[in-house]
Amino acid sequence: MSGLGTYSPGDSLLHRLPAGAKLLLLVAAALATHWLDRPWRVAVALLLTGVLYAAARIPPALLVAQVRPLWWLAVVLGAFQWWANGWRTAADVVGVLALLVLLAALVTLTTRTTAMVDTVVRLCRPLRHVGVEPERIGLLLALGIRSVPVMIGLARQVREAQLARGLGTSPTAFAVPLVVRSLRHADALGEALAARGVDD
Amino acid sequence: MRRMTSRDLALVATFTGLVAALGLVPAVYPAGIPVPITAQTLGVMLAGAIIGRWRGAASLLLLLVLVAVGLPLLSGGRGGLAAFAGPSVGYLVGFPFGAWVIGWLTEKAGAPYRLAWGLVANLVGGIVVVYAFGILGTAWRAHLSVEAATVSAGWYVVGDLAKAVIAALVARGVHAAYPGLLHERPAGSRARRGASAPV
Numbered sequence: 001m002s003g004l005g006t007y008s009p010g011d012s013l014l015h016r017l018p019a020g021a022k023l024l025l026l027v028a029a030a031l032a033t034h035w036l037d038r039p040w041r042v043a044v045a046l047l048l049t050g051v052l053y054a055a056a057r058i059p060p061a062l063l064v065a066q067v068r069p070l071w072w073l074a075v076v077l078g079a080f081q082w083w084a085n086g087w088r089t090a091a092d093v094v095g096v097l098a099l100l101v102l103l104a105a106l107v108t109l110t111t112r113t114t115a116m117v118d119t120v121v122r123l124c125r126p127l128r129h130v131g132v133e134p135e136r137i138g139l140l141l142a143l144g145i146r147s148v149p150v151m152i153g154l155a156r157q158v159r160e161a162q163l164a165r166g167l168g169t170s171p172t173a174f175a176v177p178l179v180v181r182s183l184r185h186a187d188a189l190g191e192a193l194a195a196r197g198v199d200d
Numbered sequence: 201m202r203r204m205t206s207r208d209l210a211l212v213a214t215f216t217g218l219v220a221a222l223g224l225v226p227a228v229y230p231a232g233i234p235v236p237i238t239a240q241t242l243g244v245m246l247a248g249a250i251i252g253r254w255r256g257a258a259s260l261l262l263l264l265v266l267v268a269v270g271l272p273l274l275s276g277g278r279g280g281l282a283a284f285a286g287p288s289v290g291y292l293v294g295f296p297f298g299a300w301v302i303g304w305l306t307e308k309a310g311a312p313y314r315l316a317w318g319l320v321a322n323l324v325g326g327i328v329v330v331y332a333f334g335i336l337g338t339a340w341r342a343h344l345s346v347e348a349a350t351v352s353a354g355w356y357v358v359g360d361l362a363k364a365v366i367a368a369l370v371a372r373g374v375h376a377a378y379p380g381l382l383h384e385r386p387a388g389s390r391a392r393r394g395a396s397a398p399v
Contacts, residue, residue, distance in 0.1 A: 006271070006272050006279055006280045007270055026281065030285075066282060069278055069286070070286060073286075073287055073342070077287075077342050077344075080344070080348070081343065089343070093342060093343045097285075097286070097287065097341065097342070101282045101285045101286055102282075103285070104280065104281035104282040104283075104284065104285040105280055105281070105282035107280075108270045108280030108281050108282065109280075111270065112270075113269050113270045113271060116268070116270055117269055120265060120268075120269060131203075136204065136209070139209065140204075140209055140212065140213060140262060141262070141265065141266070141269075143209060143210070143212075143213035144213045144216040144217065144262045144263070144266050145266060145271065147213045147214050147216060147217030148217045148220045148221070148266075148271070148273060149217075150214075150217055151214065151217030151218045151220065151221040152217075152220075152221045152224065154221070155221040155222075155224070171242075171366045171369075171370070172366065172369050172370050172373060175242070175246070175366070175370040176370050176374055178218070179218070179246060179250060179370060179374045180374055180377050180378050182214050182217075182218050183211075183214075183250070183374070183381075186207070186210040186211045186214040186215075187207070189210035189213070189214065190205075190207035190208075190209070190210035190211070191206075193206035193209060193210060194205075194206040194207070198206040198209065199205055199206050
């Protein structure tokens with residue numbers, strides 16, 4: 001996989017655990033947060049999560065980076081809950097939110113994107129009975145992953161062309177050519193897939 | 201639902217990439233708000249308005265799957281399973297549904313694309329539907345009442361209203377430059393609408 005993913009390489013026990021097992025554990029942890037209704041229990045759970053991060057040898061800076069997008073929300077939500085329901089509820093709500101974000105991020109940090117893709121395709125196997133082919137889902141995932149850098153490159157080209165023409169601020173002068181070129185790209189991609197017998 | 205052809209697969213994957221690329225357009229954090237405003241929701245509206253309800257919804261669903269498997273494709277480079285544990289999970293889940301509704305309304309009107317109707321479609325799908333999911337998600341994840349969660353959603357409305365207008369303008373330009381994605385309106389309705397059609 002390209003450098004696009006948020007996977008953090010390593011060979012800890014958590015890294016070696018199969019992706020499916022980690023996803024199951026994450027679901028179990030999410031359900032278990034139901035019992036985290038006292039601030040001290042939330043604090044213990046957060047501490048345990050910190051231990052898991054240490055066990056996976058994730059650098060502390062990376063741990064902090066996982067909760068950074070939540071920062072403003074934690075402040076606003078914490079203040080609101082404190083005002084409305086007291087500090088205990090505020091600590092519970094913000095703590096559980098941070099806990100789940102950290103645990104979910106830990107699964108992503110310790111699992112290769114390829115292993116996750118394989119798991120998704122495997123989970124889609126029962127859908128065969130309703131007419132969905134797991135192989136096509138795998139193909140679609142691969143095409144989607146590939147199209148991200150292609151589209152970013154296309155957006156950059158269109159942006160440069162727009163600047164060169166002195167249309168720097170118009171959103172339509174950027175988006176219309178970008179979408180039209182995306183559609184042309186999809187035409188070529190579709191023909192290439194058809195030529196390889198995807199429709200057969 | 202019919203089997204996806206190779207052209208469908210290509211369009212779905214390409215639009216997934218497009219929505220991800222639009223998420224990279226610099227984010228604006230309106231004073232103290234945790235959810236950034238980017239062009240990503242513009243991509244949600246465009247997916248429905250350009251490639252239709254099923255392919256549009258599929259491209260957003262594919263985006264969510266790619267985010268879940270660990271790619272940082274959401275606005276501001278967020279990604280991974282953590283995105284689904286946070287308070288904006290409802291908006292993410294609402295993306296495919298919003299695109300479906302926009303596509304459905306846009307296809308109902310058919311070609312040529314009409315700006316006013318397209319704007320209505322973008323507002324209903326891109327704001328009413330996505331926000332309904334988003335508000336319920338925030339209420340659930342942040343333990344807020346639906347009223348308080350609705351107030352929290354109010355911060356993004358202005359940006360998304362602007363994006364609904366931009367998406368309609370862009371969709372009109374794209375359908376004019378790349379005809380064939382929408383079916384022609386039946387002759388009767390076109391004659392009846394007559395002069396207002398070229399909008």
